[in-house]
Amino acid sequence: MRDRALLYAAAFLRALATGAIAILLGFQLPLLHLAPGEMGLVMGAGLAGNVLPAFVATFWGDRIGRRRFLAALGVLGGAGTAGVALSSHPVVLAAAAFLGMVNAIGRERGPALVLEQAILPQTVDEASRTRAFAGYNVLGDVGHALGAALAALPVLLRQLGGMGELASLRSAMLACAVLTFATAPLSVALSQRVEPHTVPARSVVPVSLESKRILLRLSSLFALDSLGGGFLSTTWLTYFFAERFHAGEATIGALFVVARIANAFSHVGAAWLARRIGLVRTMVFTHVPSSLLMLTVLVAPSFEVAALLFILREGLSQMDVPTRQSYLMAVVRPEERVFASGTTHLVRLGSWAVAPTVAGFLVSTLPLASPYAIGASLKLLYDGLLYVAFRGVKPPEEAKERNAT
Numbered sequence: 001m002r003d004r005a006l007l008y009a010a011a012f013l014r015a016l017a018t019g020a021i022a023i024l025l026g027f028q029l030p031l032l033h034l035a036p037g038e039m040g041l042v043m044g045a046g047l048a049g050n051v052l053p054a055f056v057a058t059f060w061g062d063r064i065g066r067r068r069f070l071a072a073l074g075v076l077g078g079a080g081t082a083g084v085a086l087s088s089h090p091v092v093l094a095a096a097a098f099l100g101m102v103n104a105i106g107r108e109r110g111p112a113l114v115l116e117q118a119i120l121p122q123t124v125d126e127a128s129r130t131r132a133f134a135g136y137n138v139l140g141d142v143g144h145a146l147g148a149a150l151a152a153l154p155v156l157l158r159q160l161g162g163m164g165e166l167a168s169l170r171s172a173m174l175a176c177a178v179l180t181f182a183t184a185p186l187s188v189a190l191s192q193r194v195e196p197h198t199v200p201a202r203s204v205v206p207v208s209l210e211s212k213r214i215l216l217r218l219s220s221l222f223a224l225d226s227l228g229g230g231f232l233s234t235t236w237l238t239y240f241f242a243e244r245f246h247a248g249e250a251t252i253g254a255l256f257v258v259a260r261i262a263n264a265f266s267h268v269g270a271a272w273l274a275r276r277i278g279l280v281r282t283m284v285f286t287h288v289p290s291s292l293l294m295l296t297v298l299v300a301p302s303f304e305v306a307a308l309l310f311i312l313r314e315g316l317s318q319m320d321v322p323t324r325q326s327y328l329m330a331v332v333r334p335e336e337r338v339f340a341s342g343t344t345h346l347v348r349l350g351s352w353a354v355a356p357t358v359a360g361f362l363v364s365t366l367p368l369a370s371p372y373a374i375g376a377s378l379k380l381l382y383d384g385l386l387y388v389a390f391r392g393v394k395p396p397e398e399a400k401e402r403n404a405t
Helices: 002-031 036-050 051-064 066-086 088-101 112-124 125-149 151-163 163-182 183-188 209-231 234-246 247-278 279-296 302-317 320-330 336-366 370-391 396-404
Strands: none
Touching: 002 036, 002 112, 002 125, 002 183, 002 234, 002 247, 036 088, 036 112, 036 125, 036 234, 036 336, 051 125, 066 088, 066 112, 066 163, 066 183, 088 320, 112 125, 112 320, 112 336, 125 163, 125 209, 125 247, 125 320, 151 163, 151 247, 163 183, 183 336, 209 336, 209 370, 234 247, 234 302, 234 370, 247 279, 247 302, 247 320, 247 396, 279 302, 279 320, 279 370, 302 320, 320 336
16 A cells, blocks of 8 residues: 555655646747747657656566666656756757656656556556556646646746746756656655566566567557547647737646646546456547547537637546556456566557657648648557457456456
8 A cells, every 4th residue: 555655645746747747848848049949849859858867667667676767767868857947958958868767748757657557457466456546647737737737837937036037947947857857756655565586587577478469469559549549739729829819828837737636637537447348449449539639629619619619628538547557457367567568568669759859840841730630640650450350359357357248
């Protein structure tokens, strides 16, 4: 219970920082006179920075030590975020974003998830696994919601502290760096029980043929889903709402507060729904309408209508997250979980890193809504392919129920 609470607390602090950073970047980078293509490169560099540590976590995380590795991620993340806060040149910004694994998606998707998703099932029994992941993600979304509210801090600093626009944004970004640093002592405080029972002699644990087949198919599908998600990052959505409807930081921050609260409720609903219709059906049957709602946001006649449609979308869009995490951990053996979590996460990170850069150039050459429409369409394609490929692959608890009936 104590280890689970520490994992939840670290996830909350990272989410708090991530929720604010993604919105702040959407205002700070244009203020530094970066073109959309340069903005995309900075965002892509930050997401690409997650790939190397995720790779190391996948193959050597257990040998390095899970607690030690998670603490190091907190230190690097805080340092890189501080660098982004204080930099102005596109190259320096990209380098700092890379070092700090700065996340423009607006949701926690960093390398810490590789190890935390492998640790979390150890803290509960099989029947409680999906609820544990739901709780983990709910706390993350509460953090994202409060982080979106924190994105209004520059407005307060300008009104009450007399700061300039850029200085207020930099100060808020530095506050996010402190939050990221704070995850390091929480990781150190985890007990020895979070470490593997036996440290593998090799960097890659033996993986069964069946697990390899499952991971190959899931990785391919997750790459497609993440490519679509990269076009719909919070930073790019902030840019869309600011350009299309001329909304300010406080307004967009408030929108994302409500959106993340809707995400939190969706995670609770996902655990409830999965017990009734199964994990795969929950993933697909909630994800399709969320992508369709995203397409309606793009043609909304006013900010108020777009905001309402976006919040409805957010109430469904994250129901696949705890169910996907639980499903992945269920269809591989316990000793394969770090490898499974890591390899699928690496694929997702690679796609996330590519998409913002491409989106930046599309925004420069095509109508504003184009990247977002492409992103929603890719997610719809993913949903259909996922259902066809995995509707018959049941996790243990669903297979037991089917056999009992």
